[in-house]
Amino acid sequence: MELLRAASLDVAVAGRRLLHGLNIAVQAGQCWALLGANGSGKTTLLHTLAGLRPPAGGSLWLRGTPLARLPRRRVAQLLGLLPQDSSDGFPATVLETALIGRHPHLGRWRNEDAADVDKARRALAQVELTALESRPSHTLSGGERRRLALATLFTQEPQLLLLDEPTNHLDLSHQMAALHHLRALADDGEHAVLMALHDVNLAVRYCDHVLLLFGDGSWQAGTAAELLNETGLSRLYGHPVVQVAGPEGQRAFLPR
Numbered sequence: 001m002e003l004l005r006a007a008s009l010d011v012a013v014a015g016r017r018l019l020h021g022l023n024i025a026v027q028a029g030q031c032w033a034l035l036g037a038n039g040s041g042k043t044t045l046l047h048t049l050a051g052l053r054p055p056a057g058g059s060l061w062l063r064g065t066p067l068a069r070l071p072r073r074r075v076a077q078l079l080g081l082l083p084q085d086s087s088d089g090f091p092a093t094v095l096e097t098a099l100i101g102r103h104p105h106l107g108r109w110r111n112e113d114a115a116d117v118d119k120a121r122r123a124l125a126q127v128e129l130t131a132l133e134s135r136p137s138h139t140l141s142g143g144e145r146r147r148l149a150l151a152t153l154f155t156q157e158p159q160l161l162l163l164d165e166p167t168n169h170l171d172l173s174h175q176m177a178a179l180h181h182l183r184a185l186a187d188d189g190e191h192a193v194l195m196a197l198h199d200v201n202l203a204v205r206y207c208d209h210v211l212l213l214f215g216d217g218s219w220q221a222g223t224a225a226e227l228l229n230e231t232g233l234s235r236l237y238g239h240p241v242v243q244v245a246g247p248e249g250q251r252a253f254l255p256r
Contacts, residue, residue: 001028003063003078003160003192004049010057013044020217022058026160026209031186032194033203033224036213037237042196043084045213046162049194050081062160076104080158084165084196086149088138095133097148098124101155123154126181128174142169150178161185163195167202179206200241200253204228212236228253 004026011019018041026032034042047053049060051067060067062078070078080101092100098120099112106112112120124130127147132140137148146169153161161182167175183206185191194211197203203210203224210227212220214236220227233241233253240256 001063002026002061003028004194005061006049006058007061008058009048009055009060011041011045011048012056013041017056017217018044018215019213019219022219022221024211024221026192026194028159028192029186029189030192030209031183031207032192032209032211033207034194034196034211034213035200035203035236037215040213040215042213043164046081046164046194046196050079050162051075052081073104076156076158078158079160079162080153080156082149082153082161082163082166084168086145092137093133094124094129094135094137094140094148095120097137098133098151098155101152101157104156119157120151120155123151124148126154127151127178143171143174146170147174147178154181159191161191161193161195163193165196165198167197167199175202182206200228200233204251204253 002025006022006024009019009022010017034045036042048055062070062075067075099116102112102116102119121130121133124133127150129144129147129151132144137145140148150166166178166182170178179202182193182195186193207224209222210224212227212232220232230241230243241253242256244252244254246252
């Protein structure tokens with residue numbers, strides 16, 4: 001099932017063209033890494049794909065319908081965005097914050113019910129925040145707040161998950177746990193994941209497709225197996241990169 005299509009998409013900011021003529025189709029069951037140097041347009045592209053800013057050209061389709069024609073509530077039911085950083089909009093507990101993810105699914109006059117609370121609690125358990133559900137969210141550490149943002153996204157239950165550096169502020173074990181859960185969502189065949197990452201080796205480990213942004217409007221999209229190589233990554237980051245073999249034969253990339 002095709003969840004997202006970008007057709008001849010142009011992305012620009014402050015008069016600078018970041019992306020020209022992007023054509024990609026994201027299918028259910030796929031996990032995409034969005035890679036590029038600082039300032040190459042990863043965050044701007046994610047916001048454009050989510051419908052938060054208009055493209056400079058081209059079109060976007062969500063589940064076969066032009067994104068611009070869909071009501072924002074319907075978009076939020078199908079697509080979820082994890083921003084690079086999260087802030088507390090108003091005083092709330094950890095559980096109340098996670099429940100924000102249910103808002104696209106509630107009727108105008110309906111409050112969260114027991115089923116919604118159960119979904120939020122299961123999401124908090126997935127990020128190991130169950131014991132903190134009554135804590136005010138503003139008292140959490142940076143890593144805990146990042147895990148709460150992930151739990152809120154999981155509570156939303158979108159089919160397409162767009163994530164801007166999901167491992168920000170997370171320690172090693174929580175990075176692995178979060179990425180393992182995202183990969184498992186893609187593997188169920190009903191969801192797709194597209195996430196901006198700075199660690200190429202996490203993309204190698206968890207993603208089957210990659211989108212490379214070179215910052216001058218050019219891009220490459222395809223399978224991780226074909227695009228993650230020394231030549232392409234050295235060009236992408238403007239620094240020589242070498243491929244090495246891990247202890248079990250898996251690929252890894254290091255700066256020269």
